[in-house]
Amino acid sequence: MIRVGKKYQHLIHGAACGCSNPMLVQASRRLETFTRRGLLTGAALLAGAAAAPALAQSTTPPTRTLFRQVRLFDGKSNSLQSNAQVLVEGNRIAAVDTSNSPPQPDWTVIDCGGRMLMPGLIDAHWHTLFAAIPAPILMTGDPASIFTTATAEANRTLLRGFTSVRDVGGPVFSFKQAIDTGVIPGPRIFPSGAMITTTGGHADLRMLSDIPRDPARLSLIESIGGAAIADSVGDLSMRVREQLMQGASQIKVVGGGGVSSPRSPLDMTTFSESDLRAAAAIARDWNTYVTVHAYAPHTVQRAIAAGAACIEHAHLMDEETAGLMAQKGIWLSIQPFLSEADSVPLTGPSRERMLQVFGNTPRAYELVRKHGIKTAWGSDLLFSPELTPRQNVMLTHLGRWYSNAEALRMATAGNAELLALSGPRNPYPGKLGVIEPGALADILVVNGNLLDDLKLIEQPDRSLAVIMKDGKLYRNSLAS
Template sequence: MFSRKPGDRDSSGRSYTCFCPQSDVVFANNRISAGLSRRGFVVGMAASLLMQILPRLASAQTAPVPSSPAQPILFTNFRLFDGTSGKLRDGLYLLVDGNRVHTLSQNRPTVPEGSQVIDCGARVLMPGLIDMHWHTMIAAVPLPTLLTADIGLIHIAASAEAERTLMRGFTTVRDAGGPAFALKQAIDGGLISGPRIYPSGAMITTTGGHGDFRPLTDVPRTTGRVSASEQSGGSIIADSADEVRKRVREQFMQGASQIKLMSSGGVSTPRSPLDMLTFTEAQVRAAVEVTQDWGSYVMVHAFPPAAIQRAMAAGVQCIEHGHLMDDATASLMAKNGTWLSIQPFVSAEDFVPLTGPSLDKIKMVFAGTNNAYTLAKKHGIKTGFGSDLLFSPVLATRQGTMLTHLLRWHTATEALQMATAQNGQLLALSGPRNPYPAKLGVVQEGAYADLLLVDGDPTQNLALIADPAKNLRVIMKDGKIYKNTLGA
């Protein structure tokens, strides 16, 4: 782990005078590049950063864990966006019984005496939103905290952010790498509030690949020695097909619903260029074979065409990012039926401030975003929506704003379909490893009762989703109401 204090100097002799996000990233990159390996829990820094992670809890709107409703809940007087249709439907009744949509019909169902009836006031009822690329443990945790704090603090911060994620209307997330198993269990068990989590477990990478955050003093890697990131379950290194098989099996053993593999460089790892290739085709295929044995799939982090094509040749079903793809690669993805889980990064507002190689790389991603979405639409690639917001409690609040970025290439209805029904189809690739086997992302009989009531029509004004505190009047997950302001 790393630590710093005011007055410490960077490699050029300049003093760090603040703990702003840009200074944080400069500090972390310089420490990694210098190869320093001092570890430990820096109490003073962690305490101050905790105030950033858990902002204004006393005044924040909270989502207490509700008890299971004793009686069914009937929704009336709403306009329905069901996740798939291009048009809203009127004149319906929706009955929630337990955690499922029991009845959806034009005839008012008979309900037991004492059932709760919610008059929606002609507002739009829609499925809960799904984020296909969310890092549950680190989305809102500043980078220095991740590099210095005890893992217990990270879990506490992630727990608080999970509640806020749900209150933004995201009732399901696919975790794209990190030790989220315990958090998922706590949410599923009703200990805390949060979205459904599809965990990937540790991100599997190679020596020098994206996610290898070791300081240079930990090189060379010796048998039996693991890095702090590997110990925490954030990422793990595998440099042979046999190691890949072992690491994949370990993630499934812990409860992973799918596997995350790093096949190219990434932005936040300073020493991994975007165009680098990590795993060989045989090594990727080893991961695919194990996931098939477990009935699930591999999601592969890949930016350049060569990494995407190598992953597809090995049988991968879902590409993460893909911002640097070319026309030939997009055509091949469409032909193979490969999913693209891409994030609409369009400007510096979508990422923490960066410097050095990481800044150069995020500029490449920003430059490639329009081309990637354009190619995906041109070739009809199956596309999922994800935000991939990292290292900032402020950025994390932009989860809904990221969805509005899709208006550059899609209509509001198409964007909503992507963040609901289409994402639900992608989640279902986890097959028997699916922790939530009923339908998600749709409002249909038998589907999970994950519902949002929007004050306005998001199919005409997608910006409503970007202000959930004001515009989401009811939030229901698993048949339980976490927010209802209709009586306010």
């Protein structure tokens, strides 16, 4: 869901299209050369420089960190395990010990004093580069401003306790590399690359001056890698392969309309079943999967028939659609939108669609529970640094339909199961979302018990005493 606030509505095509606005025309000209390469060239160069030393064999033994006196939530249980300790060796969990064996002299010891220890949180629907970038900054076409804003937000995302995100639309490949090589702090990113849509579909944010289409010239949204427009099965197949070639862990295809895209009503359906079937087949050839953006029942059903493994949103689904998803074992990545506080302000038709989605959210979750649909949690917050801190609040919204343990399981081990669908395209081989030997060392230590009070996570600066990702400490307020 892409949402642009009232303040910036004049920058896109709404009821009063501003295509002739001189400021917009000037911004458009500046963005003619704003490509994916231009956006993140600096990040790629820095990431490459940081990666170069890794070619040499390291003789330094892995560091060992022991978390003592923890109450353990392993990502899969309903309760905490008391008097446990967790040993991290390098970037993996080496042991979970209830005998409280004494540490070795060269280990770093963190005494958790009976605090809750759990896996890092996972957001299954995030847009790394677009989450906190206000529309005016995006429209300037200044790569430095965009990169700086996204870099700051990636660090904030990590410090909110989110150690992994599934990015479902945006030019994040070089940005991900910069995080992975330690150039900038941020969560693990499972990238989709560009959202693939048809003309007029959600993610087609071209200006009307770009129509009719010039086949020799990409539009702005395509040139920055935010979307790829395909109106034939050949073009669709090519766009899917382009994302996979760049390192996509899964493919995001837009099957229907969206909330804020100005000319794509929620009831519309874009790609034909044969088109979607071709995209799913290519993803399977690469041993990964397609996830389809869809709200309306017939759009969801078409995606399922075509072989999609996951559906994004589906807030308008009906009983038949929910039953089909459960029968076929299709994943649902849905967001618990409850009120206008969960979105930047919208106006006109976009606001009407937003209210329609919010009004149908409770019914959608009731169908999820009734039919036992495999469900992932995501936040889908966009275009506002003031809104992104609600990422944690969006998680606590699950308390309306789930117990605290169920909500935490969904945001850890449950979401990790969805990430694992990428198979060999998984950029981080190893288990996520669990605390067990061999799992990747993404760990949170909590001041309090989230199983008793999930709302503690709404203030991560206070509630998260320790944040570790890949065996590296990014916050430690406890004495070592």
